[in-house]
Amino acid sequence: MGFLSEHRAQRRDEKQLGLGVWRRAHDRFRRGLDRFHQVLEQIQDADLQAAAVPAANELADLLPRVRALCTAAQTMAPTNDQDIPGSEGGWLNDLHRELSRAGNDMAQAAEALALARFRTPGIDPEMARAQRLECRAAAHRGRRRAHRARRGAGAGARGGLRRTAAAPSPKASCPVAFL
Structure with a gap:
């Protein structure tokens, strides 16, 4: 115009x-x-x-x-x-x-x-929501594990857990893209 x-x-x-x-x-x-x-x-x-x-x-x-x-x-x-x-x-x-x-x-x-x-084509909206929530929960669990692993690796001789491998990425196992 x-x-x-x-x-x-x-x-x-x-x-x-x-x-x-x-x-x-x-x-x-x-x-x-x-x-x-x-x-x-x-x-x-x-x-x-x-x-x-x-x-x-x-x-x-x-x-x-x-x-x-x-x-x-x-x-x-x-x-x-x-x-x-x-x-x-x-x-x-x-x-x-x-x-x-x-x-x-x-x-x-x-x-x-x-x-x-942002919904996944071909997936029921409720199913997509459930998958997103599961992915978020997996991401949260992964962050908690990584935090515990870092904290445990620093414990050394005090008897803490030693984890040298990084926690698996929750994004790799999620079928739905993160928002």
Whole structure:
């Protein structure tokens, strides 16, 4: 997008959404959606991508609805600061809370998709989690053994264990890559 078109879009957003809480709620949702699509473009696993594309399309369809809500809220209760305008019954607070949650949920969806990229293709997610936990436990046991071996080797004549061979690397026996 060129400089002038970016400038026009920014001015349009300022006119429709203001600079306050409604603009922030809209922008938070849009940034989360952009991040979700950026992560989706980086996915190499065809199965994961095929599963995520319909969800991405549904999420993209929500952006005009969020924008319409934020524009309507700015029209009814304009704000250019960080305070939520007062309303009878607090419905504007409720609206802002739900818009904020939607933005946070969008960011969490992008994070979950980013983490899903690291799953092992063809393995059930619960099985992959169990394997990762086992690998971490093996790594911890290996570090403990190595620490005891170093401590025992320094004992010498005091009767400590002498281990000269290094503990086997837990990474070598793990089928799942370490995160």
